[in-house]
Amino acid sequence: MLKPIKLANKNFLSSLDSSREELLHILEIAKNFKNKDLNIEPKDKVLGLIFDKSSTRTRVSFQVAMSRLGGTTVDLNPTTSQIGRGEPIRDTARVLSRYCDVLAIRTFKQSDLEEYAKWSSKPVINALTDLEHPCQAMADFMTIKEEFADFKNVVLTFIGDGNNVANSLILCGALLGVEVRIACPKGYEPNPLVIKKAYEIHNNKNFLKISNEPDTAVLGANVLYTDVWSSMGEENQKEKKEKDFNRFTIDSNLVKKADKNAIILHCLPAYRNKEITEEVLESKKSRIFEQAENRMHVQQALLSCLLA
Numbered sequence: 215m216l217k218p219i220k221l222a223n224k225n226f227l228s229s230l231d232s233s234r235e236e237l238l239h240i241l242e243i244a245k246n247f248k249n250k251d252l253n254i255e256p257k258d259k260v261l262g263l264i265f266d267k268s269s270t271r272t273r274v275s276f277q278v279a280m281s282r283l284g285g286t287t288v289d290l291n292p293t294t295s296q297i298g299r300g301e302p303i304r305d306t307a308r309v310l311s312r313y314c315d316v317l318a319i320r321t322f323k324q325s326d327l328e329e330y331a332k333w334s335s336k337p338v339i340n341a342l343t344d345l346e347h348p349c350q351a352m353a354d355f356m357t358i359k360e361e362f363a364d365f366k367n368v369v370l371t372f373i374g375d376g377n378n379v380a381n382s383l384i385l386c387g388a389l390l391g392v393e394v395r396i397a398c399p400k401g402y403e404p405n406p407l408v409i410k411k412a413y414e415i416h417n418n419k420n421f422l423k424i425s426n427e428p429d430t431a432v433l434g435a436n437v438l439y440t441d442v443w444s445s446m447g448e449e450n451q452k453e454k455k456e457k458d459f460n461r462f463t464i465d466s467n468l469v470k471k472a473d474k475n476a477i478i479l480h481c482l483p484a485y486r487n488k489e490i491t492e493e494v495l496e497s498k499k500s501r502i503f504e505q506a507e508n509r510m511h512v513q514q515a516l517l518s519c520l521l522a
């Protein structure tokens with residue numbers, strides 16, 4: 215019977231905190247949870263959620279995943295805890311990790327997340343930072359695996375802002391051997407260190423292509439993926455970004471240029487007729503809601519491994 219293995223790393227702060235084998239193991243465990251072939255009950259374990267930004271999917275999927283494992287969740291609202299009044303992360307982390315068995319944190323700076331991990335005696339999970347969204351990427355690749363069975367020969371084209379979601383797709387894609395193409399407006403390219411790291415993992419420049427041309431980036435692609443143009447915390451840049459991204463909508467013309475069996479992904483929330491048209495979002499090719507469901511299965515798998 216398949217059992218969650220203990221991960222080599224205590225934390226999950228980045229896609230690179232797991233090895234390729236561990237990532238494949240988590241995807242396998244997630245499939246078993248989804249098919250109800252696995253029943254693990256870390257009874258009495260408590261997940262602490264610290265969210266400095268809004269969330270629907272990540273918050274609720276973590277809560278339900280933990281409850282499915284037989285554990286409970288404490289959802290800390292920074293505005294009603296001392297976090298919002300400026301209590302240092304090093305104090306918060308030392309206290310909360312005495313109460314909780316694992317912490318999932320959504321915040322702005324990756325360095326703040328790392329500060330939590332440094333002072334927490336329990337595992338810390340990245341529930342989204344400005345730099346990465348690794349739990350999202352795991353659910354994305356689970357959805358891709360359900361569709362194509364094998365990652366070999368899959369081309370994933372991301373059209374949009376090269377920030378957190380794109381960075382994690384690049385890193386996760388590199389670990390899993392998936393060709394990732396990013397098409398973004400000039401000035402919105404993914405993090406250079408992420409690109410460098412992906413090239414080191416692949417050792418093959420053809421597996422990662424960054425361009426400013428959506429029309430060529432989608433040619434023959436099996437997966438088209440997009441994300442909001444203005445991320446959380448960027449509300450004051452909305453007007454400028456809408457101008458900068460106006461050639462970067464996934465619409466039916468762009469979809470026609472991809473492989474005929476291509477699927478459409480979006481991490482959600484979606485802004486219709488901005489980064490994606492209503493027609494494409496609601497089309498038969500869309501796997502967006504399967505993808506959202508898979509957040510819960512991969513996080514249940516990740517929690518079971520971190521608590522093993």
Ligand code: CP
Pocket residue numbers: 268269270271272273342350481482483
């Ligand atoms: N995709 C995602 O992380 O959604 P939430 O912001 O609702 O958690």
Ligand code: NVA
Pocket residue numbers: 377378379441442444445446481482483
């Ligand atoms: N890039 C988006 C992802 C939302 C899930 C943001 O950071 O707001």
